[in-house]
Amino acid sequence: MADAPVDSVVSVPVAVVGAGPAGLMLAHLLGRAGIETVAVDTRTRHEIETTQRAGILEADVAHDLVGTGVSDRILRDGHEHEGIEVRSAGRPYRIDFKQLVGASTWLYPQTDVFVDLADARARDGGTVHFGIRDTEVLDVATDAPRVRYTAPDGTRHEIRARYVVGADGSRSMCRDLVPEDRRVRYGTEYPFAWFGILAEAPTSAPELVYAHSAHGFALISQRTEAVQRMYFQCAPDESADAWSDDRIWETLQARVAGEDGFRLMEGPITEKTVLRFRSFVQEPMRWGSLLLAGDAAHTVPPTGARGLNLALHDVKVLAEVLPRALGGAGEAVLEEYEPRALRRVWRAQHFSYWMTRLLHTAPGASSFDLRRQLGELDNVVGTRAGRAYLAEQYTGWPTRDQAH
Numbered sequence: 001m002a003d004a005p006v007d008s009v010v011s012v013p014v015a016v017v018g019a020g021p022a023g024l025m026l027a028h029l030l031g032r033a034g035i036e037t038v039a040v041d042t043r044t045r046h047e048i049e050t051t052q053r054a055g056i057l058e059a060d061v062a063h064d065l066v067g068t069g070v071s072d073r074i075l076r077d078g079h080e081h082e083g084i085e086v087r088s089a090g091r092p093y094r095i096d097f098k099q100l101v102g103a104s105t106w107l108y109p110q111t112d113v114f115v116d117l118a119d120a121r122a123r124d125g126g127t128v129h130f131g132i133r134d135t136e137v138l139d140v141a142t143d144a145p146r147v148r149y150t151a152p153d154g155t156r157h158e159i160r161a162r163y164v165v166g167a168d169g170s171r172s173m174c175r176d177l178v179p180e181d182r183r184v185r186y187g188t189e190y191p192f193a194w195f196g197i198l199a200e201a202p203t204s205a206p207e208l209v210y211a212h213s214a215h216g217f218a219l220i221s222q223r224t225e226a227v228q229r230m231y232f233q234c235a236p237d238e239s240a241d242a243w244s245d246d247r248i249w250e251t252l253q254a255r256v257a258g259e260d261g262f263r264l265m266e267g268p269i270t271e272k273t274v275l276r277f278r279s280f281v282q283e284p285m286r287w288g289s290l291l292l293a294g295d296a297a298h299t300v301p302p303t304g305a306r307g308l309n310l311a312l313h314d315v316k317v318l319a320e321v322l323p324r325a326l327g328g329a330g331e332a333v334l335e336e337y338e339p340r341a342l343r344r345v346w347r348a349q350h351f352s353y354w355m356t357r358l359l360h361t362a363p364g365a366s367s368f369d370l371r372r373q374l375g376e377l378d379n380v381v382g383t384r385a386g387r388a389y390l391a392e393q394y395t396g397w398p399t400r401d402q403a404h
């Protein structure tokens, strides 16, 4: 296979495996630095565009989308949020990001980030092949790695590159190319999953609502004025089809109910999915000419919406070091990548784990566990330091000055 004849061969400095937001943002940033890329993805553009993902961006990420010329659509269609509501024991607590840490987040769905990036690539003449199959990534231990793939029309192609970036998501094939005896995989599983819905209903609250309740966790998010995104904690083996709309609304209403009389605005449910998740990191993030970015190297549970933000931080660092490596500084520059990326990765790993454990009810938890958890929640929402910690972690860390 590795040397079977192909229908075309192209040479570019960087081949990108995975054309989700991380792969495309990297291609975009490298394009701005005059570095040509070819990005490939096994999914079609339509598949990526229609797969619901998280919806919260750090302000720095929003700023980068506009500032690097991807698109300014976020300024029109996105919504800046200056806080979130945390509900505990039926009481609402506002976490005021602006007041606590001078920061904000942007509600702008990942699918829109993807559309903006794919459009920007098309506008700027970047090469992206969607819907490919039989991907082979070869010779990553050498300085002449290759990517081979079959196009949707059945023709076979080869990309020759100096570097290959594996941005191929949580089921990455690229990460398996780091030899088993040279890599470490860290991770933990959770005894619950999320039931995610899209509903045609008006907005129920001005900001996101994260609810801890005796019945389990719920998250009320938004997509547009007329479409809402909501999640509730469920068993990992739950089947989405087993849930009627009525049962879903009843479950969500019970989890957000409280002494303030808060109720969700209901409407037809247009999508139901059970989302399983885990915490995972593979080190190293670089092997020879292969660099891993985003979910390929690390995944976090969804609570706090760190995943996309983290992936885009990886590619921001890569977009800084790769041009220097290609421009004559040589491979040694790439050694900067992993430590810079990993510091944020492990901070986000902790935060996502912590926020998940803080807000979900573990099956089989003892009465001590439950009371202790309420004590912890009280420490978070009931003290300024607790609220500031949550606000600081949730809104992200400044890119330049990670010490603060």
Ligand code: DHB
Pocket (backbone or CB within 6 Å): 053, 054, 055, 056, 208, 219, 221, 222, 229, 302, 303, 304, 305
């Ligand atoms: C969304 C998802 C999250 O995991 C989160 O923490 C906040 C919002 C969302 O899909 O909108």
